Amino acid sequence: MDKVNGNHDVRIGFYVCNCGTNIAAMVDVQAVAKYVAALPNVVVSRDYKYMCSDPGQELIQKDIKEFGLNRIVVAACSPLLHEHTFRSAVEAGGLNPFFFHMVNIREHDSWVHTDRDEATAKAKALARAGIRRVARHRALEVKKVPVHPDVLVVGGGIAGIHAALTLAKSGKKVYLVEREPSIGGHMAKFDKTFPTLDCAACILTPKMSEVGAHENITLWSYSEVVKMDGYVGNFKVTVRRKPRYVLEDLCTGCQECISHCVYKEPKFPDAFNEHLGKRKPVYIPFPQATPQVVLIDPEVCLNFRRGVLTDKCKKPCVEACGDRKAIDFKQKEELKEIKVGTIIVATGFKTFDVGRMPQYGYGRYPNVYTALEVERLVNASGPTAGDVLLRDGHHPKSIGIIHCVGSRDKNTNRWCSRVCCMYSMKLAHLLKEHTEAEIYNFYIDIRAPGKGYEEFYDKLLEEGVHFIRGRVGEVTDWAFIPEEEGKLVIRVEDTLAGVVRRIPVDMVVLATGLEPHADAQNVRRLFNMSCGTEGFFLERHPKLAPVNTFTDGIFLAGCCQSPKDIPDSVAQAGAAAAEALVLIDTGHIEQEPNTAYVVEAECSGCKSCIPLCPYTAISLLPDKKKAYINEALCKGCGTCVAACPSGSIVQNLFEDAEIFSEIDGLLEPTSV
Amino acid sequence: MENETPPTSGNGSWSPRIIAFFCNWCTYTAADLAGVSRLKYAANTRTIRLMCSGRVDPQFILEAFAKGADGVLIGGCHPNDCHYAEGNYKMLRRFQLLKRMLKDLGIAEERFRLEWISAAEGEKVKSVINDMVKKITALGPLDLPGKVADWDREMTEPAPAVESAPVETEVAHA
Structure with missing residues (x-):
């Protein structure tokens, strides 16, 4: 393809996006376009309602042809969102895609500032820097790297199982690594699933045996990933088999x-x-x-x-x-080394440690249970064969279920764990079925948004389960009246009736919330991911890339990303598998050409750069005594570039000249 | 028209100009998050995106000051969290050295700042920028280009026959 190179007159097209009113409401886009039009090398300067739309992209392409543009700057949203879109548009217009620069005036400007004049001034400065920078841009080639077709799925809960099966069925080889001796995760412990009351084992077991039997799945249970190297398409993973x-x-x-x-x-x-x-x-x-x-x-x-x-x-x-x-x-123990092209992380959650809320008496009163314990207690294959026999040897005649234990609470976890309302109601139904006890639910709000969920709530109300709105203050065995003797008294403010109640029960169930695993931070580092403030793994975009991470080729599924119920986990696992399939079936990935190279003529062979590279990509050419960067190993951080005393290392896309011109552009006084 | 007021103190309309170098993976993303969350902070920073804080060449910082920045902010991933394993540590080393040099040049410490801001910490982007703007506003303009011009003039013009000007040191009068 005949790509324009940088040896002739620079002709810049500048486009400022209104983004509806997202930008235009806080930045005077017409003023920005008018200001930029007067800058050197700018041939066209326009504002447009939605630059990312098809007409917006076509506008760029039309202008490239009509005005002979050879550089494009778009001031719009974050480059992390649409840089790729516009590079493709520029390429379709006949230019090298790297003759493009994106200026962020939405996330970094219009959305975060309140003064229109200041925001407009900032947009002008950012645009000016972009104009200065793009003039220095050079044509670059995207490198294609093959993607290894095998996939690693980490975690064998329902999400990991579903992802592994989806991939295996499409003919891909999958390694499923599970820490516990068996796959199944939390779902295997459940008795029934809400709201349909399907038996969890009945719907999970066939999938588990399918995993065990599938020729494309290598199942490594009782194993953990201990090391990951490489990059998208070419990960090298070490698994420890205990x-x-x-x-x-x-x-x-x-x-x-x-x-x-x-x-x-x-x-x-x-x-x-x-x-x-x-x-x-x-x-x-x-x-x-x-x-x-x-x-x-x-x-x-x-x-x-x-x-x-x-x-x-x-x-x-x-x-x-x-x-x-x-x-x-x-x-x-055995260490296995495997090569995979993509990784799906489905490491799940842990339930809230009720020891952090001593006021509910867990561990102090034998008849206080966590919800997961009750799942086992009502399960026919559980420790009591489905007989709800309390730790003190009695059958309960009244049961209190406390919602939001470790959820929606400033003192512990602020988030809603999403599943507790529903599983509490499920347990209420099951406990009523098993024991015919009076059941009291203590809730803040009933959150039943899902197919058939609200109907399940209605059903529970008809079954005569009691719902008391209020956060429980305390569970105590301190009896005030003879009826409370030998019972657990739940003290709660009934916020609908406006009274403080004391409700004596035989059994208390704590509906524990969902938390990230204690070692989630280690897993995050292992796979080079990010965590949100609450410790769940961070998706690349909360809406548009919910299963991607910031590391290409690594995807998320299930509760390790945020609390979710089984249908959502399965759906997300399917999505993660589909994202992995996109990479595998494309066969290659396009690597951002931001690697560094050494200008040999200027290199003094001082070796300052060599120990700085975390990827050992730099070596000294023995005959020439010059540094050499292995492009295949370089990941484009630019640390060596910044450290080179003679300035002889150049990072593509982030050349010194480009950044200096950006600095100058930002600081030049705006004069219109 | 809305002119960016040149950095001149005294008339009250001056406000600092800060150049920020944010790494692509943590701090730039955090600043995006601040935007998506519609947090509001001072409009004084101008961000340059780099792949890693390790890419920040000390010359970038000197250039920024020399061209009239009143402050320079560098944002990178938290220790142990660098997308490139250890680029942020390399920046930290440079930062320590450069801080001393800038101090010797008469540039107050508050004007040069390194912060670890993870992709989830949009709130921290806001608080760091607001805090920095507040401190630098209290310090007043740095105007290194003006000072450099003064020094140049002193070197070329014969010294006037008056007692030498008192040594100026920067003092925060917040």
Whole structure:
């Protein structure tokens, strides 16, 4: 293609966008256009209602032809939003796309200032800097880099499962890495799902077995990603496979070893059942666990002592396993290195730590439960086989469900966890079904926005579940009257009736909110993502790029991005899979040509730059004694450029001359 | 027409001009977030986008002051969060050195600032800029170009036969 190069007269076209009234209301766009028209090298200067619209882009293309423009500046929104749009438009107009510069007068100007004169003056200065800068621009070529077709999905909850299956079904090879011994995540612990009351296991288990059986999915459970290098299309990921002391390929899941363990009775708290049940040192997390492979807990197994192999147990499990020889006490952790082109992060959430709200008595009063514990309690395969038997051995006749524990609270978490209203009502329904107890819900607002959600609320009201509007102050066993003896008293201000109530109940359920994982910050660093203030992973754009992250090729799905229910998690997982497919099926990505290079004639070979590069892209050419930058390794940060004492390193798109002209442009007094 | 008032003190209409260098991944995005959130802050900063705070060449800062900036703000990712692993640390090293040099040049500390602002901290963009504008407004114009011109004149013109002018130091009179 015949691209204009920078060796002739600079003819600039300048366009200032009104963005409806988003910009025009605070910036006098006509004044800006008029001001810029008088600047050197400017041939055309216009304002237009919506520059990003088709007519706006066509306007640029028409002007390029009509006026022989060879540089374009658009003053509009953030370049992070529309730089690509306009570069494409400029390219379609016949210019090299890098003869374009975008000036941000919306996010950085009209939206954040209140004085029209000041905002207009700022827009003029920014536009002037852009005009100065673009004159220095040079034609650059976009480099195409192939995308590796394999995908890594991190986290095997419902979001990760759905994303992995979607990709696998389209013929892509997927690595699904899950930290726990089985995939399934939180959903596997649930009894029913709102509002349809589908049994969670019934709808999840088929998907789990599909993952286990799918030829395109490599399932690594009990494994964690420990390292990620590379960039979009070419990630190198290291996965640590923790030892289960059972060989996955050989174990058939017959569980003979469990029944033959020297511990005749389960003795150790069972994490899957929220520590309400017990398990043996050799165990399978839950009946439908995928993969169907047992594991041995070295902390409690008699063949170990505090995790170190002693080999002092009789090992009836090994005997029971027999010829299968699946048990291997000498198994060591393994590091696997894989190459993938895209990554979907679906690491999920943790529930709020109720210890942070001691006024609700969790841990102090045995009959105070978290919602997740109650899920296990009402579950037919749970520790009590679905019988709601309290820790004190009684069946509850009255139950209080406290909403918003660790949500919508300045003292803990400010956000609404989105699912608690609905799951509280689901639990209310299930508990009523199981126990016929009187059920009281204590809520701030009932949030039931979803298909069939409000109807579910209506149904609960008809079932005779009580709803009391007010944030609970305290749960106490301090009885004022004989009827309260031996009960838990919920103290709450009923804000609809305007009275303070004391409601004695047998059981309290805390509807805990959703939080980022405790190690979310580590995961964020691992994958080079950002977090919002609350600690959930940050999407690239809250509306238009909800599954993308700021790192190309890494996508988000499920509750690691924000609290959401199962339908939303599944939808987002599908979206993330589709985004990954776009990259894979395109086959290559276009890399921003902002890499640096050394002007050999000016390099003194001082080696200042070499240790500065975090990607070891710079080396010293042994024969010439000059620095050399490997373009394939350079990621375009520009640190070496800033440090070069002789100014012999140039960063494309961010050349010194370009930035100096921007500085000069910004500071030159505006005189109109 | 709305002229940008040249930096001259005394008439009350002066307001500082600050050049900001923001890294693409954290601080520039945070400034975008401030915009999307419609936070309101002083209109005195002019932002230059760079890929990383590590790209900020000390010469950029000197150039900005020399061309009449009253302050320079650099925004990068928080320590440990740099998109390029460690560019922000490199900036921090330069910042420490340059701060001393600028002080020797008679440029008050408040005029040169490095801040770690993550992509989620739109609120911090607002508070940092407002705070900086407030402090620099209290200091008054720097007018380094004017000073440089004065120095040049002193070097070329014969000194007048009066007692030497008192040494001017910048003092915040907030």
